[in-house]
């Protein structure tokens with residue numbers, strides 16, 4: 020199958036190897052003027068070696084950094100375009116996405132919508148793009164991991180002359196006491212925390228090899244993040260429910276399968292004090308500024324078996340306050356203060372009076388959400404609520420009706436029985452009217468004020484994927500730091516024909532390795548090696564200017 | 566003196582010190598003898614002087630932060646003035662880190678004036694002490710913003726080194742696309758100066774002009790301009806009888822007070838072009854890039870390339886930690902979702918992807934040196950875009966007033 024390449028040093032290299040894994044001799048013809056490409060140690064990579072089957076072709080394609088960068092740039096451009104107009108979730112509530120983009124932004128808006136940019140992150144082509152990016156990361160990493168591992172394990176201390184000559188940092192000095200110098204060099208490099216290996220007439224010093232694995236660690240982190248994103252689509256991993264709960268109400272928390280109940284005792288909104296010496300100026304310019312939103316709640320758990328429909332017996336778990344930036348947390352759930360409505364109608368109060376409103380016969384209070392039918396005012400005065408229209412209007416026939424169950428415009432039909440009118444009088448009461456249905460009513464229900472209450476908008480969340488995202492992000496960051504804040508530095512010394520050859524390579528941070536080498540050459544009393552790249556730049560410039 | 570006044574004074578001291586520092590660094594770079602092999606040697610004494618000045622300025626700015634913190638009652642990053650000023654502190658910190666590693670004066674020569682420009686830019690925004698709305702009352706916010714801006718500060722240093730690289734290697738003996746774009750980058754920086762000058766002048770004159778308009782929330786409101794209106798609000802009605810508007814801002818600009826900011830952008834470009842023209846006149850027609858090219862002739866290009874790359878290597882994880890991870894933690898606390906595709910979040914992600922692409926570009930041979938320097942310029946543009954334009958064009962949770 021594969022043909023091995025046997026180097027003159029005797030090492031058997033797999034097909035596709037560029038630099039001998041052991042001695043570093045360039046195995047393929049190359050430009051003598053150029054420095055060596057040390058990427059992946061010149062080891063054989065699958066993608067550079069096989070190109071026969073369709074799988075080979077896909078593999079090669081995905082493992083190419085050019086393709087990888089292209090994918091990154093494509094994602095970048097897509098999400099940048101995605102911010103030009105608002106995403107579907109951010110258009111005004113009630114707007115119809117089908118018409119919104121066209122009406123608001125014209126033809127461009129329509130194109131935007133048609134191409135799926137309005138809901139970019141869920142559009143099929145974006146998901147495919149991300150999928151390809153993920154595949155590319157995996158393939159590219161596998162393609163390089165094993166060869167790199169093999170090459171780094173197989174390093175020989177004595178490197179080929181051509182290998183040394185073509186490193187970026189390279190220098191030679193005549194010497195007569197080679198071994199002694201190597202001994203000194205070992206000492207100096209060990210002080211700089213290098214791992215030193217010796218062979219006869221040669222030395223290899225190496226440090227920070229583990230940083231070479233940084234990219235692979237960080238790519239694994241990215242994969243974990245992608246997996247977390249996929250898991251979101253699995254039901255149960257991710258609960259996200261909103262609820263409105265009025266002051267005084269007790270409700271099951273949605274998404275908890277009735278395992279938790281909550282009571283909202285009070286919603287409190289506070290603003291900054293206008294007189295506050297610190298903020299006076301800002302408040303004068305911006306109007307009042309909210310200081311906090313807060314719901315005072317109690318969390319319950321039902322006791323025993325709950326019967327369908329009936330509110331179960333509840334056991335109190337704890338009292339708490341839910342604020343912005345401080346959710347209620349329990350059993351993996353978080354409950355957030357997300358929204359509010361102030362002063363929603365709650366109860367309407369009436370007094371029973373005579374027509375002239377001079378004499379009163381008692382009071383009643385009608386709960387607009389859950390009205391009682393009968394109200395006993397004592398001394399034989401009774402009021403019965405026969406009809407209730409929470410959101411009152413006159414329908415097409417001119418009859419009273421209700422638009423919804425929300426008490427936006429409550430109206431009532433009451434039946435009033437009194438000691439002198441045992442058969443009762445009927446009256447119709449709405450916010451602005453109090454009509455007696457029969458002309459000669461003696462009694463009247465006079466509006467005597469409203470009770471209002473606030474409503475808290477809460478979000479109930481349980482998200483097992485958060486932790487996976489977080490772990491992925493941490494692995495990613497550790498990998499990046501591992502690969503960036505440490506570097507793989509190597510220094511080769513070799514005694515050749517009465518000269519001491521020194522060459523060095525680092526995958527990053529040449530400044531750092533040069534400082535190490537300056538320490539080494541200082542203690543050996545030899546000149547520093549030349550930076551062949553810098554020299555190349557200077558000579559090229561001189562050529563250009565002359 | 567009140568705490569606010571002390572903090573402003575400390576900021577001014579830093580501002581002046583950075584101008585001095587720029588001069589000192591420039592002399593240290595320009596005065597150096599041309600060395601054939603491109604090694605850095607002289608200018609050490611001056612360089613150290615410049616560095617000491619910078620460090621004093623930095624501590625003065627740190628003093629600004631703490632006194633402003635005292636005056637605010639919270640960490641001073643809650644409006645555009647405070648945030649942008651903070652970014653300048655982090656750029657200086659980034660410079661200090663890079664200087665301690667590389668001891669390179671030409672970096673200071675470019676980094677300090679950029680910090681000066683950023684402070685000038687910041688200082689024309691409203692400076693009142695403001696209380697925090699509930700969503701911003703979070704320690705995670707402070708951790709998030711400080712880390713993001715440190716990351717951005719370090720990434721800016723990549724741009725600085727890249728710019729020095731370009732100034733050094735681009736052949737100024739004849740006009741080319743490269744000399745054009747390099748001038749363009751310089752003009753961009755000068756526009757920020759133009760912005761500061763124009764705003765400063767009209768602020769001093771107490772200029773004010775009012776419009777009635779329908780704002781980004783759909784409410785009728787008055788919008789006060791502090792510079793003459795070239796671009797008025799869309800469908801706005803002028804309430805005072807001053808100049809303009811020459812035309813109306815497009816309706817799709819949806820950020821808080823977008824027309825006013827858009828107008829300021831126009832003024833910055835005008836101001837920038839005027840200043841640029843004056844500089845060209847003073848230089849007797851020569852390109853600014855050509856003059857700077859002479860000054861940085863001694864700079865060692867591979868070293869600049871390395872510094873630029875190193876700044877990305879150091880800044881990228883810091884930015885990711887602050888701009889993505891800490892941001893997500895805060896968003897989870899404040900809005901119940903750690904990621905919501907809010908425009909500012911998306912632009913942080915774009916920055917992340919961009920620098921990821923930068924790092925991968927460098928993996929292919931040939932993407933070092935000049936190409937990579939241009940990339941670092943684009944990176945800076947993206948960061949500035951997020952700071953200036955996302956607030957202008959797009960309404961989102963993050964748009965500061």
Ligand code: HEM
Pocket residue numbers: 081082083084085086087088090091152153155156159160163167231233234235237238241499502503918921924925928
């Ligand atoms: C958002 C997506 C990605 C991120 C954030 C990312 C991040 C990184 C980082 C930080 C490095 C280290 C760079 C350095 O040390 O200079 C790296 C290396 C690398 N990445 Fe990625 N990467 C991504 C996608 C990809 C893709 C799609 C490919 C596919 C070709 C790829 C291939 C590589 C390779 C080959 C290396 C070098 C490995 C080595 O030096 O041994 N990456 N990546």
